[in-house]
Amino acid sequence: MGATFEDFKFNRQILNAIDDAGYDEPTPIQQKAIPPILNGQDVMGIAQTGTGKTAAYVLPIIMRLKYAQGENPRALIVAPTRELAMQIEENIRAFAKYTDLRVVTLYGGLGPKTQIEQVSKGVDIIVATLGRFMDIYLAGHLVMKQLQVLVLDEADKMMDMGFMPQINRILEVVPRKRQNLLFSATMSDKVHQLSANFLEYPTIIEVTPQATPAQTIEQRLYYVPNVKTKINLLKYLLDNTEDIKKLMLFCKTRTVAEDVYKFLARKYSEQEVRVLHANKGQNTRINSMNAFKNDEVKILVSTDVAARGIDVNGVSHVINFDVPFVTEDYVHRIGRTGRALQLGEAITFCTPAEEYYLGKIEKLIRQSIPVFDVPADVFVEQTSFEERQEQAREIDLQKRKENPEFKGAFHEKKTLNQRKKFDAAKAKANPNSKAAKERAKKPFRKKR
Numbered sequence: 496m497g498a499t500f501e502d503f504k505f506n507r508q509i510l511n512a513i514d515d516a517g518y519d520e521p522t523p524i525q526q527k528a529i530p531p532i533l534n535g536q537d538v539m540g541i542a543q544t545g546t547g548k549t550a551a552y553v554l555p556i557i558m559r560l561k562y563a564q565g566e567n568p569r570a571l572i573v574a575p576t577r578e579l580a581m582q583i584e585e586n587i588r589a590f591a592k593y594t595d596l597r598v599v600t601l602y603g604g605l606g607p608k609t610q611i612e613q614v615s616k617g618v619d620i621i622v623a624t625l626g627r628f629m630d631i632y633l634a635g636h637l638v639m640k641q642l643q644v645l646v647l648d649e650a651d652k653m654m655d656m657g658f659m660p661q662i663n664r665i666l667e668v669v670p671r672k673r674q675n676l677l678f679s680a681t682m683s684d685k686v687h688q689l690s691a692n693f694l695e696y697p698t699i700i701e702v703t704p705q706a707t708p709a710q711t712i713e714q715r716l717y718y719v720p721n722v723k724t725k726i727n728l729l730k731y732l733l734d735n736t737e738d739i740k741k742l743m744l745f746c747k748t749r750t751v752a753e754d755v756y757k758f759l760a761r762k763y764s765e766q767e768v769r770v771l772h773a774n775k776g777q778n779t780r781i782n783s784m785n786a787f788k789n790d791e792v793k794i795l796v797s798t799d800v801a802a803r804g805i806d807v808n809g810v811s812h813v814i815n816f817d818v819p820f821v822t823e824d825y826v827h828r829i830g831r832t833g834r835a836l837q838l839g840e841a842i843t844f845c846t847p848a849e850e851y852y853l854g855k856i857e858k859l860i861r862q863s864i865p866v867f868d869v870p871a872d873v874f875v876e877q878t879s880f881e882e883r884q885e886q887a888r889e890i891d892l893q894k895r896k897e898n899p900e901f902k903g904a905f906h907e908k909k910t911l912n913q914r915k916k917f918d919a920a921k922a923k924a925n926p927n928s929k930a931a932k933e934r935a936k937k938p939f940r941k942k943r
Contacts, residue, residue: 498520498521498526499519499520499521500513500518500520500521500554503521503529503530503533503554504533505554505558506558506561508593508594509554509557509558509590509593509594511593512589512590512591512592512593513554513590515589515592516589516590518550521547522546522547522550522551522702523546523702524540524542524546524547524548524551524700524702525547525550525551525554527700527702528540528548528551528552528700529551529554529555531698531700532551532552532555532556532674532676533555533558533559535674536674536697536698537674537675537676537694537695537696537697537698538552538676538677538697538698538699538700539676539677539678539679539690539694539697539698539699539700540552540676540677540678540679540700540701540702541679541680541681541682541699541700541701541702542678542680542700542701542702543680543826543827543830546702548648548678549582549583549586549648550586550590551678552572552646552648552676552678553583553586553587553590554590556570556572556620556644556646557587557590557591557594557596559643559644560596560619560620560643561594561596562594562595562596563594563595563596563597563617563619564619565617565641566617566618566638567618567637567638567639567640567641567642568618568619568620568621568637568639568641568642569619569620569641569642569643569644570619570620570621570642570643570644570645570646571620571621571623571628571639571642571644571645571646571665571669572620572621572622572623572646572648573623573624573625573628573645573646573647573648573653573662573665574622574623574624574648574649575624575625575648575649575652575653575656575658576624576652577602577603577604577624578780578784579648579649580600580601580602580622580623580624581600581602581781583600583622583648584598584600584622587620587622591620596619596620597616597617597618597619597620598618598619598620598621598622599613599614599618599620599621599622600621600622600623601614601621601622601623601624601627601628601631602623602624602627603624603626603627607627607630607631607634610627610631611631611634611636614631614636614637615636621637625653625658625661625662625665626661628665629661629664629665632668639668639669639670640670642669642670642673643673643674644673644674644675644676645665645669645673645674645675645676646675646676646677646678647662647675647676647677647678647689647693648678649678649679649680650677650678650679650686650689650690651679651680651681651683651685651686651823652827653689654683654685654686654689655821655823655824659685659689662689662693663692666692666693675693675694675695675697677689677690677693677694677697680823680826680827680830681823681826681859682701683823711833711838711839712829712830712832712833712838712839712840712841713838713839713840713841714829714840714841714842714843714864714865715840715841715842715843715864715865715867716842716843716845716853716864716865716866716867717842717843717844717845717866717867717868717869718845718846718866718869719844719845719846719869719875720846720847720875720876720878721846721876721877721878721879721882722846722882723876724869724873724874724875724876725816725844725846726755726758727873727874727875727876728844728869728870728873729744729755729814729816729844730762731870731872731873732814732842733763735870736812738811738812739793739811739812740793740809740811740812741787741790741793741807741809741810741811741812742793742794742795742810742811742812742813742814743795743797743807743810743812743813743814743828743831743832744794744795744796744797744813744814744816745797745798745799745813745814745815745816745817745819745828746796746797746798746816746817747798747799747817747818747819747820748798749772749798751816751817752770752771752772752796752797752798753770753772755796755816756768756769756770756796759794759796763793763794766791766792767792767793767794768792768793768794768795768796769783769786769787769792769794769795769796770783770795770796770797771783771784771795771796771797771798772797772798783795787807788807790809799819799821799824799827799828807831810831810832810839811832811839811840812832812839812840812841812842813828813829813831813832813839813840813841813842814841814842814843814844815828815829815841815842815843815844816844817844817849818843818844818845818849818852818853818856819852819856820852822852822855822856822859823859825843825856825859825860826859826860828841829841843864846886847886847890848885848886848889848890848893851890851893
């Protein structure tokens with residue numbers, strides 16, 4: 496008999512809400528994290544997206560707070576993006592539905608007036624992005640003296656986005672005596688540094704080997720020469736893969752995301768495709784996300800930052816139109832499929848300039864991604880001169896990262912020509928030298 500939520504001694508209100516949400520048994524992260532969190536310990540959880548980590552900290556917080564009390568927040572959950580903050584709020588409302596606990600979510604993109612009004616009515620749990628929390632706190636609308644629990648979710652993404660100074664500011668304004676919880680998909684050096692500043696003798700919980708994709712995800716890799724071939728391959732896969740029920744398509748920049756979206760919208764009609772990136776207004780992003788969640792839209796094109804915190808069931812496929820520059824983002828991206836023990840497929844397109852990042856990803860996930868041949872029916876385009884130059888520059892940049900002494904491909908070619916001229920001069924000066932003998936072996940080429 497497996498573990499059940501009854502084992503955690505949750506009260507009846509919480510157990511009824513868990514039943515209503517349709518959860519039968521706790522996931523591995525919930526089994527390991529809930530007891531120490533209920534016990535008041537600091538916890539560091541390493542768990543990839545889609546493992547049920549939000550409920551792992553939300554349920555014990557609801558159990559600890561029990562009912563509405565006072566005017567000021569007793570729990571603060573900090574998230575890197577507004578989408579994740581909204582997702583956490585949704586979880587809290589679902590699990591706290593039979594309590595009178597008050598939750599307010601603070602994030603940018605909207606004027607703060609409504610959020611300030613909500614806080615002033617009294618609040619038990621605040622979910623917030625870093626910038627908006629500090630804005631409202633510094634304006635004098637938040638009193639943090641009663642805070643009991645502080646959670647940092649997706650800490651690795653906060654570190655990637657350079658939020659360490661804002662986190663340190665929050666730590667200065669909350670009470671020293673509190674319970675701290677930190678969750679991250681990966682354990683980078685920066686996350687390690689943050690945990691040392693933030694946690695007191697934490698219980699460390701790692702539910703899977705660090706940054707390994709879920710076992711339910713089948714991964715595929717296609718090597719392609721250029722962007723146009725990526726588009727042709729994408730079109731082929733969409734036309735010839737019957738089991739694509741719901742697709743998330745990731746691009747490295749908002750420009751690429753917008754271009755791919757326009758191509759798909761022309762081909763499949765705008766009713767089937769939406770796009771998410773930072774240039775889109777807040778309401779447009781919320782509407783796109785909801786349409787995708789509610790199965791009104793089949794394809795969601797997105798950048799990494801815009802997609803953080805999107806918890807959508809039933810995503811059958813993820814396509815990495817571009818290989819991500821931030822290695823850990825690969826794990827986050829493909830974790831959008833294969834959730835809750837469902838099977839999923841993650842497909843990656845890789846150009847010569849992206850092979851460097853692919854190597855780093857395979858090192859991180861400790862496995863090689865199976866390579867598939869580009870189907871014969873896919874037209875492989877010639878790489879334009881401009882794109883070839885861009886790829887060469889990118890490869891030079893990567894080589895410099897690995898070896899600061901590297902001077903670039905152009906410099907290498909120039910050095911080779913100089914070497915040849917030097918050898919020719921040497922041979923002329925000394926006919927018995929090694930260089931002269933080497934030159935004598937080569938066939939004589941007459942100048943035109």
